[in-house]
Amino acid sequence: MSDDAAPRFSPGDRVQVRDDWPERRGPCHIRTPHYLRGRTGTVERVLGAFPNPEDLAFARPAPRRVLYHVLFDQPPLWREGEPGDQVLVEIFEHWLEPAAAPAKEAA
Amino acid sequence: MSPPPRPDSIAGLERLIAALKAKGIVTEEELAARQAQTDKASPETGARMVARAWVDPAYRALLLRDGTAAAEAMGVSMAGAPPLGVLEDTPTRHHVIVCTLCSCYPRAVLGYPPPWYKSFAYRARVVREPRAVLAEWGTVLPPGVEVRVVDSTADYRWMVLPLRPAGTEGWSEGRLAALVTRDVLVGVALPQPPVAAAAE
Structure with missing residues (x-):
């Protein structure tokens, strides 16, 4: 555990999920759901560091990556649903970028 | 739900277990303990x-x-x-x-x-x-x-x-x-x- 890098993000930070589609470039194993690519959420908690599943799936050496619980407002994700409802998802740090602080996604 | 295991898949499993035991990776006791743990979880x-x-x-x-x-x-x-x-x-x-x-x-x-x-x-x-x-x-x-x-x-x-x-x-x-x-x-x-x- 001691060799893990310090988490880049803290609870409350606004983050954007990378709008990246590695599945279009070749075989891969990704734990970031399609429906969150490019979406903006808020870090809820740091969950620790785990071997990168994208490497584990292909039996490659798997460096540990910090995993976060990230909270998204549910209605803007799907353009439906009840305001106030949310989706809470585990996302690895290399899928996250800093996002503008107060920006609320338009419903 | 799932179909019963085929004889060849059972034979394959037995060969795998024998190989793991031969290499000292698992023991019969560990397998039995895990089986019991899995069965008990509810x-x-x-x-x-x-x-x-x-x-x-x-x-x-x-x-x-x-x-x-x-x-x-x-x-x-x-x-x-x-x-x-x-x-x-x-x-x-x-x-x-x-x-x-x-x-x-x-x-x-x-x-x-x-x-x-x-x-x-x-x-x-x-x-x-x-x-x-x-x-x-x-x-x-x-x-x-x-x-x-x-x-x-x-x-x-x-x-x-x-x-x-x-x-x-x-x-x-x-x-x-x-x-x-x-x-x-x-x-x-x-x-x-x-x-x-x-x-x-």
């Missing part, structure tokens, strides 16, 4: 954890801080299991668990997931229209309760700590645990107090 374990959290504030704090340690405190072996996280319902927030990518489920404390948990319909719909899915279970949340859908996508496994129903004051842990079903622990249902208790 929603009753999660229900006992919830009931204890309802009556014991220190255990509740442990459960929410470190679900794995809380499971071990109830005698569950979590060796080799993914870490367990427990999310607390409040009077204004309800959690429901899904794995949209596959079927991640806290097997160590709930046993095998039910078929509906693994179905495309549940996985696709509950992130998109959680209230409609809950309504199909007969679960209608009181006004002012927000839904938090928990998409279990990576290394943790998640379980819900529901609100203790009104009318259960003074109940024993065993009686409380009987209110906590598998569906309650996944968050598609709410614990129902017996009609007599609700009417009081």
